[in-house]
Amino acid sequence: MRTYGQFCPIAKSSEILAERWTLLIVRELLLGSHRFNELEWGLPHIPRSLLTQRLRSLEDAGVLERRADAGGKRREYHLTTAGLELFEIVKGIGDWGQKWVNHNIGHGDVDPKLLVWDMHRRLDLEAIPDHRVVIQLDFHGAARGIFWLVVERPEPSVCQTDPGFDVDLFVSADTIALHRVWMGHTTIHEAIDEGLVEIDGLPELARAFPKWLQLSFFAGVQPAGATVAG
Amino acid sequence: MRTYGQFCPIAKSSEILAERWTLLIVRELLLGSHRFNELEWGLPHIPRSLLTQRLRSLEDAGVLERRADAGGKRREYHLTTAGLELFEIVKGIGDWGQKWVNHNIGHGDVDPKLLVWDMHRRLDLEAIPDHRVVIQLDFHGAARGIFWLVVERPEPSVCQTDPGFDVDLFVSADTIALHRVWMGHTTIHEAIDEGLVEIDGLPELARAFPKWLQLSFFAGVQPAGATVAG
């Protein structure tokens, strides 16, 4: 690991935390991912070898620990007490970003895979129906992709290939528009009115769907200089 | 600038803040350095070209702005509102480091130059005498160096070469020992008792010196697992 040659605690922390990808890995762990594959879903474009390397560094630094899972065969990654105490820092960085960093979501910043992964993790388990609902999401515009969201208790899941179930709801969305909804820059109803998002299926389900969908943790943070919506 | 291709505010912030040296530059600005040369004092080993580059990135990101100073000739770097709002984040990272990162100060982590720079910035202006006091600091042990601290109002200064004034106090210190005092791991009186720090000069000044010296901002944070001193 590269060091700064300083005793300052900010420098010592930065040696661990300020390396590329590291904070995003911690974010994923804080949000409840524990398996290598789950981490990959939340970190599109990270080289697998680099993920391995970072997980090892974080283990050495005492931020996380590897465990064998219940089955005994697979590994799981869990934050230690030290790692869990990064919550406020990571949240603070996110709040700062939402407030101050250019909040025009551009073509380079959108990733349908990450969006559906985030969405599936924020579904309101209290609000979803008792029975399984399968949603097909078609993204178009800045970036394309088709995903399936299998909404069920105890744990919703997401697929990149057709899971084979009958589809109950078809959602077709402009990629940037749905990102803007997720980030709280607009509402899903506005996006629907503008024709950028369409929901097809049983009217009852179509009406209920927006209620299951919780937004990003940072959707409530106002960008600096934004006028408060009337 | 390297990006992550994510809309997540943590990722957008990290693109700016998680690059090497960046957080330490922000630390220096938060602590009151504004000129290129002051920044260099607080960032030993940073290549000047890289400092220039980072300052430019931070300006582009809206974290700082360049100004002409009062004289009109020199440039100064000042945090914007966005930059000032990084205070809690930087402090949080420092607190976390002081609590959780290996707090054995080793040979690779000591830097007398940074230490005297930090010390001169934390001198208690209320407590120092009315007249100028010149202190020569001799570091020995893990890393060597001689510095002169010119203690005076309104602004103390520090030199790497003999400023030519009569020296009022000679301080001779083991480098690691004085770092440990600064970080709150021990007291200066303990270090003196162990023979690791010596102060020579008028007894009145020698007695007063420890009182001018405020410690690191993080000296009050207990390392995890540390027993509270009795």
Added chain:
DNA sequence: CAGTATCCGATGCGATACTG
């Protein structure tokens, strides 16, 4: 003093391919 310009070697990153 306050930078800018250039050059070189080491390392980190990212892409691809391979394995149990």
Added chain:
DNA sequence: CAGTATCGCATCGGATACTG
């Protein structure tokens, strides 16, 4: 699924020299 191995390239770090 959960990694490991390898390799080219970009960036960083450090040195040196130059400028207003």
